[in-house]
Amino acid sequence: MKHLLILMLALALPLFAAVVTEPIQRGDISVKQSFNGTLSFNQKSRLASESEGKVTRLYFDEGDYVKKGQVLLEIDTKILDANIKATKASIKELEFSLQRAKLDFKRYEALLAKQSVSKQKYDEFYFQKMQLEQKKISLESSLEAQNIAKNKKRIKAPFAGYISKRSVEIGEWLKVGSEVALLLNPNKIDIIIHLPSSFINNVSKNKTIMVSINGKDYKTKMIGALLSGNKKTRTFPLKLRLLPSKDTFFDGMQARLSLEKSSVSDVLLVSRDAVIKRYGKDVVFIVKDNKALMVPVRIITYEGKKTAISASELKVGDRVIIKGNERIRPNQEIRK
Structure with missing residues (x-):
């Protein structure tokens, strides 16, 4: 009887969802294009x-x-x-x-x-x-x-x-020129990324350039653009030097460089966490009359933790849900 009473009281109470929101803003954002490169130990x-x-x-x-x-x-x-x-x-x-x-x-x-x-x-x-x-x-x-x-x-x-490789054993007879080991210097790592010439001109030699390796950002500096390009792809190798890091890297790892392709002005900006997939579409949830309103959006581009979106139902100042939106149902009552 006691358990039944608790269940009836629970069903009678409204189901509120605790969420975190932030206002939609309007501003400018850069459209990025990513290029993949390869890590190579410069001193081996x-x-x-x-x-x-x-x-x-x-x-x-x-x-x-x-x-x-x-x-x-x-x-x-x-x-x-x-x-x-x-x-x-x-x-x-x-x-x-x-x-x-x-x-x-x-x-x-x-x-x-x-x-x-x-x-x-x-x-x-x-x-x-x-x-x-x-x-x-x-x-x-x-x-x-x-x-x-x-x-x-x-x-x-x-x-x-x-020591990346050992090629010798105790008791083995060595001749002059016999390879014994491959030694790599972890503090001299270069990244080669092939870019169109128009993008290379936008890379500054005097600024720190960020690259992404395994989803983590690292600082690099530009060594220079090699003059010998690929005639088929019309791209030219850009050489970057990875700045010292405590992390471990491997020869041949992939690195990603994002460069500005163009910019978009006067667009709605929300946190990346605000945009989720629901029913196969990109949507955001805004709080209206203390309820979650699901609004389909079109993603324009990303920049850092911000996302530029387009939706006729949204305006600057609307409170968009950035945490707790994965478990929200449309029209569910919200507790901020």
């Missing part, structure tokens, strides 16, 4: 080996973030280390011989000044010293070349970025 490097040998250590994997100068892998250096050790020993041995030759030469130089030794004997010690000095230079150059070769056994990241 296919890292390759400058030396041949077996990979002994691997310090990275796909998806890793690496810093500039970070060691990515090492190639076996056992034979090279032995050669470097032998060269260093040869230099040390030669330094002793050179030291003795310099002392001998100094003595013969003094003897020659006193005419106590022949010029021929003096020349022999002079050229012996010179020969040892040149041999030392040769060995030191050889040691420097060996150290350079050893440094090439360690592949380092040329810039900070993400």
